[in-house]
Amino acid sequence: MLTLSVRALEQDGSVSPWPTLTGTLRRHLGVEAVTLTEISRQRSCPLAWAAGGIGDGRVRELSRQSMRCGNPLIGHYRQARDPAPRTAEELTGSAAWRNSAARSVAREHFGAEHVLGVPCTLPAGRSDLLRGCVVYSRKRFSPAQRAFLCRAQPILAAVDAHERVLSRALKRAGQDASNRAREYGLTSRELTVLILLGEALPAKAIAARLGISVRTVQKHIENLYRKLDTKDRMETALLAQSLGLLPPRSPFIGSRPEVPRDS
Structure with a gap:
């Protein structure tokens, strides 16, 4: 994962690293699906996914239905600003999750009984943007899987921040x-x-x-x-x-040089 992420950070930005990263997560964890999903107040949009051959339309429909039925991961990460990976079950309790519409949606589309969120971008300031990886599994997540995702989460967040900055700038420049x-x-x-x-x-x-x-x-x-x-x-x-590396109207930097320091 670290090697793939470093490679992603060194690429030219013309190809998203997320299909490869979600595929690596899915294979390593042995789960049914992993998606990278972006959520605003109005909509939920999967940006990349590894779902074992399940079609694009079905992945997008799952995302829409999850939004409509109030998946607990969405509400939790939007309100709590919690950066840690969490399962839907631990947020609602076992009984509530077992009887929830969100579980039915995950089971219908991915055959998954358990869902875990790994936030990459949390809402901040006036932004309501929420972006993260969602992991779908038939089995309960093991301590080893949880530990791996906790270690991977800062790397995924760094890749996400890098890609968003680069994508926004390339659209302008x-x-x-x-x-x-x-x-x-x-x-x-x-x-x-x-x-x-x-x-x-x-x-x-x-x-x-x-x-x-x-x-x-x-x-x-x-x-x-x-x-x-x-x-x-x-x-x-x-x-x-x-040279065309920056948009022509980027703010100019202050005239005092900043010399890189060792500490």
Whole structure:
């Protein structure tokens, strides 16, 4: 999982890593299905899934029905802002889950009796966006499966944050931005950090946005300076805009350089 996630963070952003990641989770856990689902107040949308050959339409219908019947995972993660993986059963109690419409939906579409949520993006501020992996299993989740998902959850959240930043920026700057990034030897991760530099975020805020350490951010910034032959944030942002790596109206960075530190 770690190897796949690192590889995903280094790709150019033209292909989503999630089909591969959900497939890896499904195979490793030995479960019926794993989906990556995005939920807002109005709708529920599966973004990627591994479901043993079950068709796209059926996966989307399950997502819609889960939203309509009030799947307990949706309400819990939207209201509690809880980052930990949870089963629907532990949120409602065994009897309530056994008799719930949400369990009937999971059993009808995936043959699953048990459902577990692994949040990647929790609602924050004015945003009501909720995104996470949902794992469907015929059997109760074992302690080993739960432990694995707890270890994997920070990695999945980091991949999700990276992909959302990169996807949003490529829509603004155009897909050619990733091609230009490759011409200058920039990895996908370095391009993501560059994009957030262009939004005038300090290293600490970039680290929080991407779920990585400040030291790692500073290392990426140092690599950007070296590869683009620049000396500070302002010069880097201006050059990146002129090269088409950033949208032309990105906020300019303050004129004081931020030199990467070792601590």
